[in-house]
Amino acid sequence: SQTIHQWPATLVQPVGSPLSLECTVEGTSNPNLYWYRQAAGRGLQLLFYSVGIGQISSEVPQNLSASRPQDRQFILSSKKLLLSDSGFYLCACYPGLAGGTQFFGPGTRLTVL
Amino acid sequence: AQSVAQPEDQVNVAEGNPLTVKCTYSVSGNPYLFWYVQYPNRGLQFLLKYITGDNLVKGxxxxxxxxxxSQTSFHLKKPSALVSDSALYFCAVRYRSYNTDKLIFGTGTRLQVFP
Incomplete structure (x- = not known):
């Protein structure tokens, strides 16, 4: 079965600083990968998804970007953080044989001050 | 367009009582439906899914x-609630197209089980 790692677990950054969050997956190959943001412990907002290396789809225009340099690595970045970027960032994986079931990582708590 | 609605922001239930968390959906075609649970400061955990077959899915x-x-619903149930069931619950529906395969989530329902 797959395991999803995210780091860092928590991050406090000043406004205007850059961001890099990393997600890596073990136990599966060629998965679909997803970045979500959750604000205030409620709804999930899908930010980006990827069906393969170098293939990124953006769901909403915003201050963030994503990259997939390797099959099981998914990176969320920003050049300059905004206060509104604060939230809980979740990486998810769909291994392709689970009827659409996504499996989630432990998340990264980002606070922008 | 595919969508999911969770009409209750919060559900309160006494320990030992049955619980229901509601979900309705709107999809074109046959739905793939999911329930996830999230404990504080944790990722989502998969509970169960419906793809086809028996209408009652155990997770x-x-x-x-x-x-x-007929009612386009996929309500989550448990015969006897535990305090440890207190968490945030999400319903989701799968959306697929030519180059897209994603889940559309509801807004979540907070379940509070009181001792």
Whole structure:
């Protein structure tokens, strides 16, 4: 079965600083990968998804970007953080044989001050 | 367009009582439906899913969900609630197109089980 790692677990950054969050997956190959943001412990907002290396789809225009340099690595970045970027960032994986079931990582708590 | 609605922001239930968390959906074609649970500061955990077959789906931790096509609902249920069931619950529906395969989530329902 797959395991999803995210780091860092928590991050406090000043406004205007850059961001890099990393997600890596073990136990599966060629998965679909997803970045979500959750604000205030409620709804999930899908930010980006990827069906393969170098293939990124953006769901909403915003201050963030994503990259997939390797099959099981998914990176969320920003050049300059905004206060509104604060939230809980979740990486998810769909291994392709689970009827659409996504499996989630432990998340990264980002606070922008 | 595919969508999911969770009409209750919060559900309160006494320990030992049955619980229901509601979900309705709107999809074109046959739905793939999911329930996830999230504990504080944790990622989402998969509980159960409906793809086809028996309308009553059994999942983890004693939870089950009933698919009702005529009412376009997929309510989550448990016969006897535990305090440890207190968490945030999400319903989701799968959306697929030519180059897209994603889940559309509801806004979440907070379940509070009182001792």
């Amino acid at each position: 983890s931790y004693g939870f089950e969900a009933e698919f009702n096509k």
